[in-house]
Amino acid sequence: MTLLKVAGIETFYGASQALFGVDLDVEEGEVVALMGRNGMGKTTTIRSIYGLTPARAGSITFAGLDITQQQSFRVARLGVGLVPEGRRCFPNLTVHENLVAAARDGKWTLAAVIDLFPRLGERSSQYASTLSGGEQQMLAIARALMTNPRLVILDEATEGLAPVIRKVIWDAIRRLKAEGESILVVDKSMAELLPVADRCFVLEKGRTVWTGRPAGMTPLLQDRYLGV
Ligand code: ATP
Numbered sequence: 001m002t003l004l005k006v007a008g009i010e011t012f013y014g015a016s017q018a019l020f021g022v023d024l025d026v027e028e029g030e031v032v033a034l035m036g037r038n039g040m041g042k043t044t045t046i047r048s049i050y051g052l053t054p055a056r057a058g059s060i061t062f063a064g065l066d067i068t069q070q071q072s073f074r075v076a077r078l079g080v081g082l083v084p085e086g087r088r089c090f091p092n093l094t095v096h097e098n099l100v101a102a103a104r105d106g107k108w109t110l111a112a113v114i115d116l117f118p119r120l121g122e123r124s125s126q127y128a129s130t131l132s133g134g135e136q137q138m139l140a141i142a143r144a145l146m147t148n149p150r151l152v153i154l155d156e157a158t159e160g161l162a163p164v165i166r167k168v169i170w171d172a173i174r175r176l177k178a179e180g181e182s183i184l185v186v187d188k189s190m191a192e193l194l195p196v197a198d199r200c201f202v203l204e205k206g207r208t209v210w211t212g213r214p215a216g217m218t219p220l221l222q223d224r225y226l227g228v
Contacts, residue, residue, distance in 0.1 A: 001027065001028045002025055002026070002027055002028075002061075003026050003027060003028045003030075003062065003063060003150060003151055003182050004024070004025060004026040004049070004060075004061070004062050004151055004182075004184070005024075005025045005059075005060070005061045005062075006022055006023060006024040006025065006045065006048075006049065006058070006059075006060050007023055007058055007059050007060075007061075008021045008022070008023060008057065008058035008059070009021070009022045009045070009048055009055035009057065009058035009059070009060060009068075010055060010056055010057040010058055011041075011044050011045075011047075011048045011053055011054070011055045011056065011206075012056055013044075013053065017206070018041055018044045018206055019041050019044055019045060019048065019055070019206040019207075020205065020206040020207050021058070021206070021207045021208070022041060022045050022048075022058070022203060022206065022207065022208050023201075023208045023211075024045065024184075024201045024208060026151060026182055026183075026184055027182070027198075028150075028182050029180045029181075029182055030182055030183075030198045030199065031173075031177050031182075031183045031185065031196055031197050031198050032183070032184050032185070032197065032198065032199050032200070032201065033185055033186075033187070033193050033194070033197035033199070033200045033201070033214070034046075034184060034185070034186045034200075034201050034203065035186070035190075035193075035200055035201065035202045035203070035217075035225065035226060036202055036203035036204060036225065036226070037204075037225070037226060037227075040203040040204055040205060040206065041203045041205070041206040041207075042155070042186045042203055043085055043155055043186070044206075045203065046082070046084075046153055046155050046184075046186065048060065049062075049067075049075070049080065049153070049184075050072050050075050050076075050080060050082050050153070051067070051069075051070050051071050051072040051074070051075045052072055054068065054069055055068055062075070062078055062079070062080065062151070063078065063079065063150060065078065076147065076149075078150075079148075079149050079150035079151060080149055080150070080151050080153065081144035081145065081147050081148075081149030081151065081152045081153065082144060082153045082155070083137075083140045083141050083144045083152070083153065083154045083155065083157055084140075084155055085155040085156045085159070087133075087136045087137045087139075087140035087157075088140065089128040089136055089139050089140055089143060090128060091127065091128050091129035092127060092128075092129065093127070093128055094124065094125050094126060094127055094128070095120055095123045095124050095125070095126055095128060095131070095139055096110075096124045096125060098128050098139055098143055099113060099120070099139070099142055099143060099146050100146075101143075102143040102144070102146040102147050103146045103147075104146070104147050104148050105148065106148025107148065108145040108146055108147075108148050109146075110146070112145075113142035113145050113146060114142075116142065116145070116172050116175065117138040117139075117141070117142055117168070117172065119135055119138060119168075120135070120138055120139060120142055123135060132165075133160060133161060133165075134161045134162060134165030134168070134169075137157055137158075137161060137165070137169060138168065138169070138172075140157075141154070141157065141169070141172065145176075150182060151182045151183070151184060152176065152181055152182070152183045152184070153183075153184045153185075154173070154183065154184070154185045154186065154187070155186045156186055156187060156188070157169055157173075157185070157187065158170065158187055158189060158192070159187075159188065166189070166192075170192045170196070173185065173196060174196055177196055185197070190217075190222060190226065194214040194217060195214070197214045198213070198214075199211065199212065199213060199214075200212060200213070200214055200216075200217055202217075202221075202225045202226075204225060209225070210225060
């Protein structure tokens with residue numbers, strides 16, 4: 001079943017057009033990689049899906065419902081769990097409070113997310129503001145999972161983190177995949193992303209220019225679409 005379908009969206013920041021026709025879809029249980037160099041429109045695509053910067057043209061459907069013009073809280077309620085770039089948690093709440101504030105019924109309980117990220121259990125009573133960057137990222141992912149979303153969106157979840165923490169995050173992503181979660185992921189580390197992805201979509205200047213299996217993302221194509 002197609003969970004998310006983005007068809008020909010065009011999105012603007014004021015008068016400035018950022019997306020000129022983005023196509024993308026995620027089947028249930030799939031890990032889809034959204035790729036492209038800096039400024040090509042990955043975050044804007046995610047913002048459009050989540051209703052933060054709604055598309056002016058084209059359409060977005062989620063689980064068969066048209067969400068093109070839907071507000072963020074409704075998109076969240078329908079089952080999209082976003083881990084935004086820059087990991088936003090409530091700094092003045094403890095780890096525990098951040099997690100229970102997000103909770104909705106489903107398999108991702110407090111115990112389940114702490115099993116995924118044991119570090120969060122150890123930091124349970126600490127304020128989120130006192131966590132390291134990597135721990136905050138774990139918390140942001142755990143919070144999204146606590147909403148028991150049908151689709152998890154990860155925007156640069158490993159950016160700027162130490163290698164040991166990146167490994168914890170990638171291990172978690174691989175485990176989510178093994179458990180059948182549907183995931184849309186933006187990340188710059190191709191060595192980690194390609195093996196976990198089922199399909200890839202590449203953006204260039206606000207358009208989808210390539211889509212295929214990770215095996216088709218040859219070094220030549222990587223150089224052309226992702227090289228700096
Ligand atoms: P990055 O990896 O750098 O985040 P990206 O692929 O996610 O890149 P976007 O952030 O979606 O790219 O940016 C797409 C285009 O929209 C760029 O030309 C960017 O300059 C522009 N843009 C992004 N945010 C804004 C904004 N708030 N106001 C105006 N233009 C913006």
